[in-house]
Amino acid sequence: MANDSLQQAKRVKNDEFYTVYDYIQKEINAYLEYDPDTFRDKVVLCPCDDPEWSNFTRFFAQNFEMLGLRKLISTSYSMEAKKAKYEQYHQMTMFETYFPQYDESKAVTKGKIFTLTRESDKSGVIDFDDLEWQYLEGDGDFRSDEVKRLRDEADIIVTNPPFSLFRDFVNWVFEANKHCIIIGTIGAAIYKEIFPLIKGNLLWIGATNNGKDMVFEVPEGADVDPKDREKAAKLGYVGNYTRLGNACWYTNINHGRRHQPLNLMTMADNLKFSKHKQIRENGYQRYDNYDAIEVPFADAIPADYDGVMGVPITFMDKYCPEQFEIIWQASGNAYANAPAGVMDYLRFDPTIKYGGGLGAAVLDGKAVYSRILIKRVKG
Numbered sequence: 520m521a522n523d524s525l526q527q528a529k530r531v532k533n534d535e536f537y538t539v540y541d542y543i544q545k546e547i548n549a550y551l552e553y554d555p556d557t558f559r560d561k562v563v564l565c566p567c568d569d570p571e572w573s574n575f576t577r578f579f580a581q582n583f584e585m586l587g588l589r590k591l592i593s594t595s596y597s598m599e600a601k602k603a604k605y606e607q608y609h610q611m612t613m614f615e616t617y618f619p620q621y622d623e624s625k626a627v628t629k630g631k632i633f634t635l636t637r638e639s640d641k642s643g644v645i646d647f648d649d650l651e652w653q654y655l656e657g658d659g660d661f662r663s664d665e666v667k668r669l670r671d672e673a674d675i676i677v678t679n680p681p682f683s684l685f686r687d688f689v690n691w692v693f694e695a696n697k698h699c700i701i702i703g704t705i706g707a708a709i710y711k712e713i714f715p716l717i718k719g720n721l722l723w724i725g726a727t728n729n730g731k732d733m734v735f736e737v738p739e740g741a742d743v744d745p746k747d748r749e750k751a752a753k754l755g756y757v758g759n760y761t762r763l764g765n766a767c768w769y770t771n772i773n774h775g776r777r778h779q780p781l782n783l784m785t786m787a788d789n790l791k792f793s794k795h796k797q798i799r800e801n802g803y804q805r806y807d808n809y810d811a812i813e814v815p816f817a818d819a820i821p822a823d824y825d826g827v828m829g830v831p832i833t834f835m836d837k838y839c840p841e842q843f844e845i846i847w848q849a850s851g852n853a854y855a856n857a858p859a860g861v862m863d864y865l866r867f868d869p870t871i872k873y874g875g876g877l878g879a880a881v882l883d884g885k886a887v888y889s890r891i892l893i894k895r896v897k898g
């Protein structure tokens with residue numbers, strides 16, 4: 520792993536990354552453009568979200584009436600349970616002391632539940648100021664029985680969950696058969712728990728910010744690489760912000776981008792006119808161990824090729840199920856987790872020697888970085 524990615528992975532393990540309001544607004548707008556009633560009469564749950572610093576809760580509360588929500592529920596994780604401790608959290612809880620339900624013995628150890636269903640402050644609109652709250656029985660872990668009950672009550676779960684628990688979180692959403700709009704990393708698309716959902720068109724990449732840097736707010740005192748801080752500042756976020764180059768939205772709610780096919784050239788045209796020298800000079804190479812060709816860039820996928828093609832993971836955010844079918848992945852754990860028959864269909868040759876786990880595509884004796892194996896949909 521390159522040093523840069525390693526650093527990024529380490530920072531991701533520290534789960535305290537807060538989503539910027541604009542990204543939430545842009546993503547939610549994309550669902551509304553596709554179907555203005557996406558949220559109408561729905562219960563939305565934000566299960567990793569303290570409204571003091573979660574823009575998810577803020578966004579849904581401020582847009583409660585415009586979206587036509589029935590109920591907003593937001594739960595927070597207790598300060599004591601958080602892996603990273605920041606002085607800022609203690610300052611933030613100061614707000615609790617103003618409320619009659621404040622309980623010093625619970626302030627650090629318990630999670631909280633915030634709900635919004637009606638106007639409570641006679642302002643004439645239902646908004647953030649109408650959120651009501653109380654302490655949870657436990658620490659607010661999304662895996663607890665009490666938060667599971669809230670999940671079961673919800674129609675749509677929207678959050679940026681802890682990246683370190685992304686697999687568990689997706690499983691938690693799917694075991695209850697819920698809709699979701701959540702943030703993860705594009706690399707998670709090939710996790711053995713996540714990939715079958717994507718292949719089966721049960722989960723897909725969201726509508727906005729694909730392949731771009733995403734800025735996150737971090738608590739005062741968080742360890743941020745100066746380069747990331749600088750990049751965030753260039754994007755207009757100055758101060759306690761960082762950026763990730765590999766974050767993206769995941770969802771199982773329809774949006775328009777997902778149905779826009781990639782505009783591609785034929786193989787002959789790519790060989791002549793591709794902007795990638797590698798394609799013009801080397802053409803499309805066949806893997807040593809799969810009956811498939813290597814396509815190292817999504818924009819160089821030949822429109823008229825009928826066989827299996829290996830494309831980078833970043834293809835996922837361009838994937839249109841009407842244009843391509845995902846057959847499987849070629850990566851270190853592809854062989855161990857493959858459904859029956861898939862590796863035979865791909866004419867996988869397990870005897871070919873190379874570095875890396877069994878299943879990575881091999882080109883001229885060398886393992887290629889993880890690939891998604893796709894085939895065009897005819898018709």
Ligand SMILES: C[S@@+](CC[C@H](N)C(=O)[O-])C[C@H]1O[C@@H](n2cnc3c(N)ncnc32)[C@H](O)[C@@H]1O
Nearest residue numbers: 534536537538567573596601660661679680681
């Ligand atoms: C990536 S941050 C995002 C916070 C917020 N959703 C946002 O986007 O601004 C994930 C949050 O989940 C909290 N968290 C970690 N483990 C959790 C768990 N098991 N259950 C609930 N929340 C958890 C972390 O403390 C952190 O505040």
